[in-house]
Amino acid sequence: MVLKNNKYLLIGWKIALIALPVLLILLPISFFDSGETVCLSIRIFNLECPGCGMTRAFMHLIHGDIEGAIDYNVFVIIVFPIAFLLWLKEVLFRFFNYSILKFL
Numbered sequence: 836m837v838l839k840n841n842k843y844l845l846i847g848w849k850i851a852l853i854a855l856p857v858l859l860i861l862l863p864i865s866f867f868d869s870g871e872t873v874c875l876s877i878r879i880f881n882l883e884c885p886g887c888g889m890t891r892a893f894m895h896l897i898h899g900d901i902e903g904a905i906d907y908n909v910f911v912i913i914v915f916p917i918a919f920l921l922w923l924k925e926v927l928f929r930f931f932n933y934s935i936l937k938f939l
Contacts (some may be wrong), residue, residue, distance in 0.1 A: 845929075849903075849929050849930065851934065852922070852925060852926050852929060853926075856897075856922070859893070859894065859897055860897060860898075861880070864894060864895060864898040864900060864903075866894060867890050867891045867894050868891055868894075872887070874886070874887050885908075885910060886908070887908065888907035888908040888909075889907075889908050889910070889911065889914060891907040892904040892905070892908040892910075892911035893906035893911065893914075893915060893918075895907060896911055896915055920936060923935070924936050
């Protein structure tokens, strides 16, 4: 993998692992609530896909608005814990060289 051989990419990856969640927490809860959709399913076929609203649902869940998150996309109750575990796995491996959830 490229990250093993390039220390600058590895440092950038570590910074991104910490900066992205912090940025999402610092942004206001309604940051992604308005604006045009970028979903190709809606743009091309005018049909919502199972992932539609997931970004907004994540933002609401991060800020503690569980009801609002479920209103945007009910699958957030499944996707968010999985995404959190994958993020935690990567943080523990990159910062502490500790591996969890080897099956993922």
